[in-house]
Amino acid sequence: MAPRVPVQVVLDFASGAKAWVEPGEGPAQLTLVTRRGDDGTYPRSMLAFALDACAKGLLERPEIERVNVGLAGSGIVLGLRAAPEHSFEDLWRALHETFPACASPAAMTEERDTEARRWARRDTLNAFGTLAIAELQGETIALDAYATAEVTRLSTLDVSAGRxxxxxxxxxxxxxxxxxxxxxxxxxLRPVLDTWRASPRPAPAREHDEARVGRAVLRYEHSAIRGELQVILFARAPERHHPDRMAYELAVEAFGGATSSHLFAELRETEGLTYGSGARLIDVPRSVMRAVVSFEPDEAVENTRLFLRLFTEAHAVHARDLETAVRRRWARARQALASGDPGPLASAWIRGLTTPEAVQEAWLAEADVTPEEATQVASTWFDARRALLVLLGNPGALGRAAVVREGAHFVLREAPSPEEEALLAQ
Known part of the structure; x- marks a missing residue:
């Protein structure tokens, strides 16, 4: 059964803002969702830092018990829950009086210095992911130079710039x-939101070369992974407004979205592996699928080969897998909404669904996607020419083998031994 949108009241304000209200008992909750996210207007590290500092400042208010922040390419989510004995009116007043200059200068400085130290270490997992996604989206950057630039950028950010x-x-x-x-x-809300002035939206600072295909593989050693080989596949994905997006999300769900997905089931049944595996969509700022598997060194060659085969086989989305993917997505949304989590509604707003009715129709429409449609979309987007592999942790676990692109596929090729090379040379 498709999830039901729990919104019962829709409010429109003169400023252009909207509010969807779900009547409910218990601690008051308020979530701000903006469609202006990490689109390249600002360096990601600076925007993320400003949001984290903002969250710290909000938590200093006694009216606020919990703050959650989510940053993606297409939008930002800032969620608040009232502390016990405080009303929705208290929660809104605390936000209005504090936001966006949420953190004290001392808190801003502490957060900035923490983030700068993280980049100065160079070898953070966040740094490697940033480099891989930049490569995928048409930029080739060196880790040392990028990390130095991040530290410099962060040093210029103060309270007024964050605000x-x-x-x-x-x-x-x-x-x-x-x-x-x-x-x-x-x-x-109305006394404030009717008079709130809109800010012009600047053009995104980054342009992306969709036609460019970068290197097939990036290799990084990383001691924190304790000798394992982590294989991370980044693949360009249709943007949130692209007509392929719904079918693509279902194809990703069928491939690696849960423990009953194709990726998990194959690794578990064939190799007895269930840890460190999964696939999901991220926006950084463009949409990207990220699939991750982790192997012990003595399993790395065969299991990397298996993972690459599963990526190729994901081009075909079978009816049973598609139905299961829809049911899983609906079940997660129902569970989230039942617990008071507004995440499914926030995601719908960010992707351009501007009424509760449009959200409900979109959820119902997932059941209308056919296996043929999902297969066509997966065949287009699950393509090595749109993708990049990162071998992280212990790339030496592959020995003489190397991952290469062959058309739309990644394959593992094992180099001949010196003895075999000598025989071939005869």
């Missing part, structure tokens, strides 16, 4: 407020 970024990102014309409360939300 300016967040004011622009949370402009009301791209903003949805999701409220779960028994209070009169309209009476609380």
């Amino acid at each position: 300016a970024m967040l004011e622009e990102r949370f402009s009301p014309d791209d903003l949805l407020l999701l409220a779960r409360t028994s209070s009169d939300v309209d009476a609380a």
Whole structure:
């Protein structure tokens, strides 16, 4: 059964902001969702840092018990829950009085220095992911130079710069407020949101070369992975507004979205492996599928070969796998909404669904995707020419073998031994 949108009240404000209200008892919740995310307007590290510092500042307010922040290419989610004995009105007043200059200068400095030290270490997993995605999206950057530039950028960020970024990102014309409360939300929000001025949206700073195909493989040693080989596949994906997106999300779900997916089942049944595996979509700022598997060194060659074969086989989406993928997605959304998690509604807003009715129709439409449609989309996008492999941790576990592109596929080729080379030379 498809999830049901729990929104019962829809509010429109003169500033362009909207609010969807779900009546509910218990601690009041308020989530701000903006469609202005990590689109390249600002360096990602600076925007993420400003959001983290903002969250720390909000948590200093006694009216607020919990703050969650999510940053993606297409949007930002800032979720708040009221502390016990505090009302929705208290929660809104604390946010309005504090946001976006949320953190004290001392907190901003502490957060900035922590992030700068992280980049200065160079070998963080975040750094390797950043380099891989940049390569995939048409940029080739060196780790040392990029890390140095990140530290320099972070050193220029202060309270006023962080405030300016967040004011622009949370402009009301791209903003949805999701409220779960028994209070009169309209009476609380309207005096502020009717008069909130929108901020012009600057053009994104980054351009991406969609036609460029970079290196097939990046290899990084990383001691934190304790000798394992971690194979990470990054593949370009259709953007949130692309007509292929719904079928693609279902294909990714069928491939590696849960323990019953094709990737998990094959690794478990064939090799007895269930850890460190999965596939999901991320926006950084363009949409990318990331699939991850981890192997012990003595299993690396055969299991890397198996993983690459599964990526090729994912081009075909069978009816049973598609039905299971739809049921899993619906079940996760139902469970989230039942627990008061607004994530499914926030994701829908970010992808351009601007009414509760449109969200409901989109969820129902997932059941109408056919295996033929999903297979066509997977065959187009699950393509090595759109993808990049990162071998992280212990690339030496592959020995003389190497991953190469052959057309739309990745394959593992084992180099001949010196003895075999000598025989071939005769």
